[in-house]
Amino acid sequence: MVVLRIRNAHKRKYAFICFSIVAFIMYRYLGMPAGGRRMSRKVGLSANSSQFTLEGEPFRILGGSIHYFRVHRAYWRDRLTKMKACGINTLTTYVPWSLHQPERGVFNFHTQLDLEAYINLAADMGLWVIVRPGPYVSSELDLGGLPSWLLRDVNMRLRTTYPGFTQAVNTFFDKLIPKLVPLQFKKGGPIIAVQVENEYGSFAKDDSYMLFIKEALQSRGISELLLTSDIHNTLKSGGVDGAVRTVKLQKLNQRDIRDLNAFQPNGPNMVMDFWTGWYDVWGDLHHVLPPEDTVSTVREILRRGMSINLYMFHGGSSFGFISGALSDPSYKALVPSYDYDAPLSEAGEYTPKYHLLRDLFSRYSGGESFPDMPALHYREAYEPAIMYQHLSLWEALSFTEGPFKSPTPVSMENLPVNNGNGQSYGYTLYETTITSGGFLKSEDNVRDRALVFLDRNYIGLFKRQHVELAVPDGKGRRTLSLLVENCGRVHQGRDLDKQHKGIVGDILLNNIPLRDFTIYSLDMTPSFIDSLYQAQWKTLPQNPSFPGFFMGRLFAYGYPCDTFLKLPGWEKGVVFINGLNLGRYWSIGPQQALYLPGPFLNSGINQVIVFEEQEGDYKVQFEDTPDLGMAAEIQ
Template structure:
């Protein structure tokens, strides 16, 4: 009996010892789940002269960027598990102000934008988090993630301490920051660092601005390590006292290292954005970065003991009208795909980059216990959707918000729509009465493209380099219409205050400004697309008019799979699946397909609506593979 008790005692001690050892391994390897509840967290991520430490232990950040707002929520877990299986220990994500506060004082942190759920999921899967809340984030988003209603203030000075901007930031941070404060490391959460703004060194219009943002974060309870992030040439001017400066780059050379050490000699070094690829613009080629270049640079970064964040690890899609634009040297709008030539494709598939990086990280960490790579999702090629109904743009106007009368032009942002927050995205139709023909001059006041009609007959196109059209002569009063598209506000550069869209100045007919407009807002939000159910759709005629909406059906039986929308024979427009805006297509490329995630489909019948500006094939194809266009190496 005594012997049996002694054995039980030893057995309990042995079990307790095993549990302690297992807990310690989980703490060091997984880094979050055990520690989250059982261990004190007095010291978070810290920086000494040579390395980062996490709760006193040496810690090298191996991070990757995945944006929750670019990935269907149903796939968050899949993408983060694939990140974890590659050897990444930290997730980084931006927070897009323009999506979380689409109208002043109206906030959305639900469903696809549930930031707290995303961060908690990262913790559950064993990932630390570096949060990049902005307010400006760039991220190739319209206006760099800033809400367009800020531009209603004619004196607005974005990213400065101008009161109109700081008051708006304070209001936004009052809602955002309390949501993430409890998720900080020292409070038991996964957030180990927070970035102060983004790339301010290349903007740098206000010496007090970065201090304002830093204090705005800290005064609301942010207490973890602070970071700033800039390109090397602007690293110094983008920093702020009390924050570690980090660098963005795509190639690493000896001079870069010397410059980095010169700017910040007594701190650990982190490449906050190592660009694994690049974004694409309409009318160009698809940018790719060879896998061997990526692995070579990351290997060198690790060899030097530096930390790194792969931007992007998985890009996803800029669904809807989310994407931004370049404004210098000329205006160029970004495509819908944000594939970025990242280690995980737009649809979450493994690439050669992924496998090479996983091998590199496994050898670097000397750890054979990497999680298994999750299985890939099945993709399907569905039968084409035949467009069987047609609705002209003109017949859809009664379902818009408006119309509005104005004696002179109004920009999109200044329209009295959306609870007087203006129009953020999409198209705006301006109509006026003319009594003569002649020379119509835009004077570069059309932002960004305009289809021009007389009595609803197409006569030509205004774009940035095409500023004159001839209006044919005619009898009596006629209606001149300009359908203006916002192709995306610039996401970077020093001209953010001037990113108004629509008609931003006078359009002249024979040197006389057009006046007395009737204006329709066509932002094409889900509520508008849903309202078209009541519209007077007609059976597709043999020669339909343009611009128009076309409706068809996609049948997906069983559990719907991912697929790609392809539109050969169509010119330019927007695709809606079950009321959701997948994004723009444009025959000029490079992108020739739109990613359609399986979770966006119903089992059975799905509604397909295409808004086409000029020419259609009346059939929408669904194929298994993407087509991002002809590829070109990034130089």
């Protein structure tokens, strides 16, 4: 960039006029903010004709979804730059309530969750923004992005005008919406539209609910265009007066367009979620959508003059325990990778879809040339981290919050932990005393999976398909332990209110309910993992006990690079890098490697802790290529 010193008033005036003309052209004709410049505008995105207009001029939304909470903050600019270079003009993002308000009265909009910084970055890069603040977002998040502490209310009815829910929504919106209001288009910001809730048509338990959410947004100062988004056959029950209906789909057919036109015959059509791929669940295959199928559908959508948002443009990763689950037809938990077979891979790599879409969008750019594609980040296959220390689960219990005594089992959400907000994620250990053997029955009250121990020796597994277990006979009083994992609350469906985890009812021994439990909360938070450094770790023995924590070191000399963490020979557990929860691993796949962004690492020594449930190989490998498992085309 060349900077000239303007030495006299005439030249300064001339320069100001030139800059004003350039800025006007940028936002009027190229459909883009002028470098994040804040200027008041009178007319925002409008849907009063067969196509959208922005400031009175025709405008087609070429959108892409990238979630700030699924991308390390250090990589926000890289991912958005690659989006801009593909020809996208609008960024869309969900806002996960569960992450921004982990406890009642506790809000987090900092560092990784700094939504305002993310939106401002998009503006600086010349992208418009559509915000999707929920409160329910789905997005394959645990409980669809709703905070689990809502379930402490025994009468809770999520996504309705039940007072306990609306009061909580109002409290959250009181914090969230004022952050968005000054970033709206008419106030000089990049936000051109806001979505009202998400996919309410497939839930639709309360006719008053969508109006409540709409008014909750507008009464707090949201004045830009409102949208709703549903699949075609639920458009009627998911809409609300005053909001433009949009559709979600993966294959385009006449029925989708007909249903949309029936509700707004004179309005613009938009595919708010064109699914570029799909998510993966444990025990299944990695889902892919062929690039040719993707691009042919996008081409047809554009040919029809419609606007589009690619969901996802870049999926990223569901770090930690935030992944959701499916319940229909049977319970299946999601993997940590949110690669989604998107145009940009989980690690920000260009894919064939990216190149084909870039070529397609270039034909709709009005002659505008796209920015150059940024160079890719270097990836490293580091030397394996050899596990050299061990801490059994039982030795780690003294670092948990508790224990708590209860005559009957208590669900995770109702435990008296985290300032009375219950436990959101992780594991819970339930222990009681028994005096005989026999048959143990869970009656589907274990959510979702439990390792069972007798005097802390493993005797079997409870999961949803296996609800009965033999307990060996023995003399005297013995300790029965159940280590229960929340594998993920479902992210969609009509049973959101019933997503309590842990032990949610009676466990029977010889048809008699077990009583008098001692309960430990193992939510595996960063503070808990950090506290383990004070424990008396032992040199890794020949035959370590399971479950247990295993510690090793990764050496990353120089500037740390992206890598992929693999655990061949390990069975199931969680990996922590420098105290941060990278996510679950499970030998059943499909995902075989966890993406580890370079910014997670320090130059030099990095602590690697693995919590393994049943079997370990005692070293962790690092490779420079992803492994999401055997692929299968989406049908």
